[in-house]
Amino acid sequence: MSYQRELHIAQLAVQRATLLTQRVFHEKAKGTLSKDDKSPVTIGDFGAQALIIHAIKSNFPNDEIVGEEEASSLRENKNLSSQIWDLVKNTSLDDRSSESELGGPVESEEQMLQTIDAGNSAGGAHGRIWALDPIDGTMGFLRGGQYAVCLALIEDGDVKVGVLGCPNLPIDNAAPLSADVGDESGAGRGVLFAAVAGSGATSRPLGPGALRTSQPIHMKSVPDITHATFCESVEASHSSHGDQAAIANKLGITRESVRMDSQAKYGSIARGAGDLYLRLPVRKDYQEKIWDHAAGDVIVREAGGAVTDAEGKRLDFSKGRTLEENKGVVAAPRAVHAQVLEAVKSVLGSKT
Numbered sequence: 062m063s064y065q066r067e068l069h070i071a072q073l074a075v076q077r078a079t080l081l082t083q084r085v086f087h088e089k090a091k092g093t094l095s096k097d098d099k100s101p102v103t104i105g106d107f108g109a110q111a112l113i114i115h116a117i118k119s120n121f122p123n124d125e126i127v128g129e130e131e132a133s134s135l136r137e138n139k140n141l142s143s144q145i146w147d148l149v150k151n152t153s154l155d156d157r158s159s160e161s162e163l164g165g166p167v168e169s170e171e172q173m174l175q176t177i178d179a180g181n182s183a184g185g186a187h188g189r190i191w192a193l194d195p196i197d198g199t200m201g202f203l204r205g206g207q208y209a210v211c212l213a214l215i216e217d218g219d220v221k222v223g224v225l226g227c228p229n230l231p232i233d234n235a236a237p238l239s240a241d242v243g244d245e246s247g248a249g250r251g252v253l254f255a256a257v258a259g260s261g262a263t264s265r266p267l268g269p270g271a272l273r274t275s276q277p278i279h280m281k282s283v284p285d286i287t288h289a290t291f292c293e294s295v296e297a298s299h300s301s302h303g304d305q306a307a308i309a310n311k312l313g314i315t316r317e318s319v320r321m322d323s324q325a326k327y328g329s330i331a332r333g334a335g336d337l338y339l340r341l342p343v344r345k346d347y348q349e350k351i352w353d354h355a356a357g358d359v360i361v362r363e364a365g366g367a368v369t370d371a372e373g374k375r376l377d378f379s380k381g382r383t384l385e386e387n388k389g390v391v392a393a394p395r396a397v398h399a400q401v402l403e404a405v406k407s408v409l410g411s412k413t
C-alpha cells in the first residue's frame with residue numbers, strides 16, 4: 062500500500078505531540094496568548110507544532126508544511142518560550158525506537174523556534190504539503206473540552222493521508238456520541254484516527270503502546286434521517302447554530318445536536334458515533350483554514366462519507382492556506398449526503 066511510511070510517521074508524531082498537549086491540558090496555567098485575530102494560542106499549541114514539524118522535517122526534508130502557528134510572539138516573550146522549551150525537551154515516546162524514528166530530540170530553544178516557523182508554506186496545488194493544526198479546538202482545550210492534534214499530507218492538492226489525535230474522546234468506537242471528557246485519570250480515553258486515500262480509515266488507542274492494532278472504522282448507515290445525530294461546533298461564532306437547527310428541523314431530526322470542539326467531530330462521525338457534521342458560516346468573509354479540515358476530510362470520506370461545502374462542492378485544498386473556494390462544511394454518509402445538502406440549500410436559500 063502506498064503512503065505507509067508517511068502514515069506511520071504521522072501517527073507517531075501526533076501520538077508524541079498529544080503527550081505534550083495532555084500535560085498542558087491538566088495544568089491550570091496554559092500560557093495563553095491572544096493572536097492578531099484575537100483567537101487564543103497556548104504553550105501546548107506551540108510545543109505540539111515544534112515536535113510535529115521536527116518529525117516531518119527529519120523524515121521528509123523536502124516536503125513543505127502549512128502549520129497554524131508561528132514563533133514571532135515567542136521571540137518577544139522569553140518566559141513563554143522557555144516554558145515551551147521545557148515541555149518540548151521533556152516529551153518523548155516511551156518506545157525508544159519509535160522516538161528515534163521521529164528524528165531524535167530538538168537540539169535547542171532556538172532550533173525549536175525555527176522549527177515552529179518552518180510551518181510557513183503558502184500551500185497550493187503542487188507538490189507534497191503537510192497541513193498541521195497542533196491543537197484544533199483551542200477554545201475547547203482551554204475550557205476542558207474536546208480538542209484534536211491534526212496532521213494531513215496533501216499531494217498536488219489532494220489529501221492523501223490524515224491523522225487525528227483526540228486525547229479526550231473514548232477509545233471505544235461504539236461509545237455513544239458525547240462531548241464529555243471523562244475523569245481526571247483519562248481511563249478509557251484517547252483515540253487516534255487515521256486514513257490513507259483509497260485504503261480506508263482506522264482508529265486505535267492513543268495511549269502507550271504505539272504498535273497497538275488499528276481497527277477499520279465506518280460511518281453508520283442511516284436508514285431514517287429523522288433518527289440521525291448531528292454534531293456542530295461549541296463556539297457560536299464558528300458556525301451558525303441557528304441555520305444548523307433549521308436544517309435539522311427541515312430533515313425532521315428531533316434529537317438535540319451534540320456540540321463538540323475540534324475535528325473530533327469528523328472522527329466521531331467517521332466511526333459511526335454520530336451521523337452528520339454541519340458547519341454553516343456565520344461571517345460571509347471568513348475563509349476556513351486547510352488545517353481545520355484536511356485530516357477530517359480524508360478520514361470521513363474513507364469511512365464511507367461525503368464531505369462538501371454548503372453548495373455541494375468538494376473541499377479544495379489546492380488554493381493555499383485557506384479553503385477560499387468553499388463556504389461551510391456538510392459531512393454525511395454518502396447515501397444521505399444529497400438529502401442533507403438539499404435541506405442545507407433550502408435553508409440558506411430562504412435567507413437571501
Ligand SMILES: Nc1ncnc2c1ncn2[C@@H]1O[C@H](COP(=O)(O)O)[C@@H](OP(=O)(O)O)[C@H]1O
Binds near residue numbers: 196
Ligand atoms: N469565524 C470563524 N468561522 C469558522 N471557523 C473559525 C472562525 N474563527 C475561528 N475558526 C476556526 O475554528 C476552529 C475550531 O473549530 P471548532 O469550533 O469546530 O472547534 C479554530 O481552530 P483552532 O482552535 O485550531 O484555532 C479556528 O481555526
Ligand SMILES: [Mg+2]
Binds near residue numbers: 100101102129199
Ligand atoms: Mg487557532
Ligand SMILES: [Mg+2]
Binds near residue numbers: 194196197198352353
Ligand atoms: Mg483549528
Ligand SMILES: [Mg+2]
Binds near residue numbers: 194197198
Ligand atoms: Mg489550532
